[in-house]
Amino acid sequence: MRVAAILTVIANLAAALIPGSAAPAFAVTTPEYNYSFTTATSSALHSVPGSQVTAALAAGQMLYLYTKDLFNILLTPMGADDAPGTTFYLSCWKAGESTTHRVGVYTAQNTVTPNETTIDGTMRWLLVAPSAGSYTCEIQVGSYARGDSIIEAGGRIYMRVKAGAQLNYSYVGQPGSIVRSAHSWAMSNVASLGEEFVLWSGVKQLNGSTIPLTQGAGNLTIVQDVNLTTCIPDDHLKWSDCAGGDGGSTMRTWIEAQPQHSDGSACGPLIKGTVKSTWISRPRHHKTVNNTLMISRSGMGAACTQVRTALKVELGGGAQTVITTSGMPYRGQPADARRRLPVLI
Numbered sequence: 001m002r003v004a005a006i007l008t009v010i011a012n013l014a015a016a017l018i019p020g021s022a023a024p025a026f027a028v029t030t031p032e033y034n035y036s037f038t039t040a041t042s043s044a045l046h047s048v049p050g051s052q053v054t055a056a057l058a059a060g061q062m063l064y065l066y067t068k069d070l071f072n073i074l075l076t077p078m079g080a081d082d083a084p085g086t087t088f089y090l091s092c093w094k095a096g097e098s099t100t101h102r103v104g105v106y107t108a109q110n111t112v113t114p115n116e117t118t119i120d121g122t123m124r125w126l127l128v129a130p131s132a133g134s135y136t137c138e139i140q141v142g143s144y145a146r147g148d149s150i151i152e153a154g155g156r157i158y159m160r161v162k163a164g165a166q167l168n169y170s171y172v173g174q175p176g177s178i179v180r181s182a183h184s185w186a187m188s189n190v191a192s193l194g195e196e197f198v199l200w201s202g203v204k205q206l207n208g209s210t211i212p213l214t215q216g217a218g219n220l221t222i223v224q225d226v227n228l229t230t231c232i233p234d235d236h237l238k239w240s241d242c243a244g245g246d247g248g249s250t251m252r253t254w255i256e257a258q259p260q261h262s263d264g265s266a267c268g269p270l271i272k273g274t275v276k277s278t279w280i281s282r283p284r285h286h287k288t289v290n291n292t293l294m295i296s297r298s299g300m301g302a303a304c305t306q307v308r309t310a311l312k313v314e315l316g317g318g319a320q321t322v323i324t325t326s327g328m329p330y331r332g333q334p335a336d337a338r339r340r341l342p343v344l345i
Contacts, residue, residue: 025170025177027068028053032163034075035141036156043144045089051139051167057129062172064179065090065137066124070165072141075158078113083283084145084157085110088121090167092137094129103127104137107288108227112281118162122290124223126172126182139167183211197323198231198241199315204323208309210260213297222255222273222293224311229322230280245319248281252314255293259304267304271295277316 030050037044055063072086091104105125111117121141129135143159150157172179208224229235231245255273258266273293280287291311300307315321 025174026053027166027168030139030161030163030165030167033141033161034158035143035161036158037143037145037150038156039147039150042147042150043087043142045140045142048139048141048161048165051165052136053138053167053169054134054136055169055171056134057127057132059129059132061129062179062182063092063127063129063135063137063169064125064172064182065092065127065167065169067122067139068166068168069162070121070123070139071118071162072121072143073160073162074111074113074117075160076153076156078149078153078157080114081283082113082145082149082153083110083285084113084143084149085286086119086121086141086143086159088123089140089142090123090125090137091140092127092135094131095134095136105225106227108286109288110283110285112283121165122288124225124290137167137169139165181214183209198239198320199313199323200241200320201315203312203314206311206313206323208311210264210306210308212306213259213300213304220257220295220297220307222257222295222309223291224255224309225288225290226253226311226313227286227288227324228278228280228313229286229324230282230284231319231321232282232285235322239322242320242322246282247319248279248284249318249321250316251278251280251287251289251321252276252316253278253289253291254312255291256310256312257293257295258308259300260306260308261303262305264308268301280321 028050030048033048035046057063067090070088074084078084085108087106087108089104089106091102093099093102105123107121107123109119111119127135141161145157170177170179172182228251230249231242233246235242235245252275254275257271259268261267273291276289276291278287278289313323
């Protein structure tokens, strides 16, 4: 099962934020949304009604966005190996520019039929306005399946985005915002999904960035998300290093943070977040793993002026696994597009 045909380039994810105490500044809640697809419309994208928000931003101004209670439900009964997939997108574009020139993030996974019918679509992102203007953001959804599965299901598969999904957003640094300040970083796009992203064994470190610290800032919340694909037969057609992979993967992920002096030397011990273990079965194929680490600023000492973060991804067993991350611009996206996940400060 593929992710979706429109996902064409890679960008990395990671960020750090220092949250305030207020509730989300804004949120929209969506009604129930039903859609369907055939062999001809498999992977087609649909804007989720009620999920659109618009924000006026100055150049460099940041908007923190995240979803809540976003679920997709498979309505059509399907067999054990059908495993239709769904991709959710959270994306934004500037007024006056083509809507094909969006930037954002995605999460994708297959529904493990016949016993599973509902999957989660958690996404979080930091929009950094490249120029002043009005930006519209929304949630989109697209589903896909093998042609034979669609035919066996009667030629059309029916899906539903559950009512009550929220898109929350907050202007960074404004009074009442949940985020007082933020920093983000991203890995440059590459032309294709290179072999270096296929993990055969051991640990892969996805470098983040060095985040400046402010005295008395409270907690530092580091969020780093990653999309993982366990190699299955035919994946080698896209990633040659997937050849021979099958049977699912056990993946372990965690965030590490090293407080530093201004010269980059260590300022206290390395801080290691909770290790999250994720099983990705062959029918699941894809899975987004969301990682969060909260650090007390006061616990790092006054001499620490910055912190260096990284996400560690370990293959704990099973088939080799593709690390594709979760920031994938659309086809037609400008080459300098970046996936940004924030560090909340």
